[in-house]
Amino acid sequence: MDDRLLPTPERLTAWRHDFHRHPETAFEEHRTAGRIAELLRQAGLEVVTGLGGGTGVVAILDGRRGPGRAIGLRADIDALDVEEANRFDHASRRPGKMHACGHDGHTTMLLGAACALAAAPDFAGRVVFIFQPAEESEGGGRVMVEEGLFERFPMEAVYGLHNWPGLAVGEAAVHDGAVMAAFDVFTLRLSGRGCHAAMPHLGSDTLLAACQLASQLQGLISRETPPHQSAVLSITQFHAGDAFNVIPETVELRGTLRCFDGELRTYLERRFRQAVEALAGFHDLKVELDYQSRYPATINAPEHAARCAGVLETLPGITRVHRDLPPSMASEDFAFMLEACPGAYIWLGNGVESAALHNPHYDFNDAIAPLGVAYWQALVKALLDD
Ligand SMILES: [Zn+2]
Numbered sequence: 496m497d498d499r500l501l502p503t504p505e506r507l508t509a510w511r512h513d514f515h516r517h518p519e520t521a522f523e524e525h526r527t528a529g530r531i532a533e534l535l536r537q538a539g540l541e542v543v544t545g546l547g548g549g550t551g552v553v554a555i556l557d558g559r560r561g562p563g564r565a566i567g568l569r570a571d572i573d574a575l576d577v578e579e580a581n582r583f584d585h586a587s588r589r590p591g592k593m594h595a596c597g598h599d600g601h602t603t604m605l606l607g608a609a610c611a612l613a614a615a616p617d618f619a620g621r622v623v624f625i626f627q628p629a630e631e632s633e634g635g636g637r638v639m640v641e642e643g644l645f646e647r648f649p650m651e652a653v654y655g656l657h658n659w660p661g662l663a664v665g666e667a668a669v670h671d672g673a674v675m676a677a678f679d680v681f682t683l684r685l686s687g688r689g690c691h692a693a694m695p696h697l698g699s700d701t702l703l704a705a706c707q708l709a710s711q712l713q714g715l716i717s718r719e720t721p722p723h724q725s726a727v728l729s730i731t732q733f734h735a736g737d738a739f740n741v742i743p744e745t746v747e748l749r750g751t752l753r754c755f756d757g758e759l760r761t762y763l764e765r766r767f768r769q770a771v772e773a774l775a776g777f778h779d780l781k782v783e784l785d786y787q788s789r790y791p792a793t794i795n796a797p798e799h800a801a802r803c804a805g806v807l808e809t810l811p812g813i814t815r816v817h818r819d820l821p822p823s824m825a826s827e828d829f830a831f832m833l834e835a836c837p838g839a840y841i842w843l844g845n846g847v848e849s850a851a852l853h854n855p856h857y858d859f860n861d862a863i864a865p866l867g868v869a870y871w872q873a874l875v876k877a878l879l880d881d
Pocket residue numbers: 595596631852853
């Protein structure tokens with residue numbers, strides 16, 4: 496292999512900055528996917544492109560110690576619709592688009608691991624490197640699973656990671672079960688009879704009903720979710736009205752509901768629908784509800800989590816492995832892969848000073864890229880060592 500591909504810290508930074516300058520969002524990651532495929536081919540891997548709706552890339556590497564088990568390592572490659580506020584040299588060149596979740600770093604670390612392992616494939620079996628588009632809300636992970644990722648590239652386990660702001664550089668977190676929440680979204684339109692604000696008895700007050708509903712729905716969390724479980728419901732949009740003296744005919748609410756437990760999720764959706772229907776009936780309003788279940792919860796298989804933690808605990812540069820952090824109410828479409836194949840998803844500290852994920856000041860911390868590469872390599876050596 497060309498030793499211009501060996502993942503030195505400088506080279507990882509250069510790759511990462513290039514991805515950061517050219518962010519691409521859901522299913523439009525053509526330049527990103529092209530660059531990934533090019534580097535993987537130069538490193539000598541077998542590369543399959545055009546997956547996951549077009550911009551997904553999978554690369555295969557067989558170990559030189561003969562056949563054996565196969566495992567998958569996954570990185571997400573997409574950016575967000577965020578206007579970058581950073582002014583450094585590698586800031587986004589594309590207005591309104593930004594790598595504000597660090598997927599540029601995830602892509603770089605998995606590329607680094609692929610290049611390093613290709614240079615010294617000292618393991619038995621096969622590694623499947625999965626570069627997945629459209630993580631942020633369009634479910635590229637689901638698309639890859641539905642188009643047959645695990646049938647076409649059989650593997651017995653799959654692993655993922657996310658950089659984690661607030662966790663110190665050198666620290667990692669591994670959960671034994673739920674890591675990230677399930678994610679539902681809803682759009683709710685209430686329509687009644689608009690009327691003069693001075694004569695509410697001649698119409699039906701959509702706004703009053705919507706306010707009552709927004710407040711009442713919180714009861715699903717505070718009174719109906721078992722106190723030892725977690726769920727969150729946020730109304731994030733409330734659109735109505737144009738005048739001081741008109742009760743509007745329609746109100747539109749949007750929001751999201753998140754929890755970890757599948758049964759609780761089904762229950763809350765049913766009760767959400769009942770609450771909306773009941774309140775609308777009382778106020779004599781028409782309801783249009785679009786309730787969508789987006790991502791399931793991301794659940795680690797405990798035995799795979801234990802393997803990841805074991806690898807991290809002996810990895811040079813890792814100072815602490817948290818095993819008891821609470822899961823995040825954010826969501827992750829790696830959940831679809833973990834539903835189809837056992838495995839685990841870890842958090843790697845992006846530093847205590849790091850801006851939050853999705854913040855316009857966020858930047859992936861280049862200092863952790865070599866650590867991520869080392870983790871992937873060590874995981875492969877630990878799991879494919881027979
Ligand atoms: Zn994100």
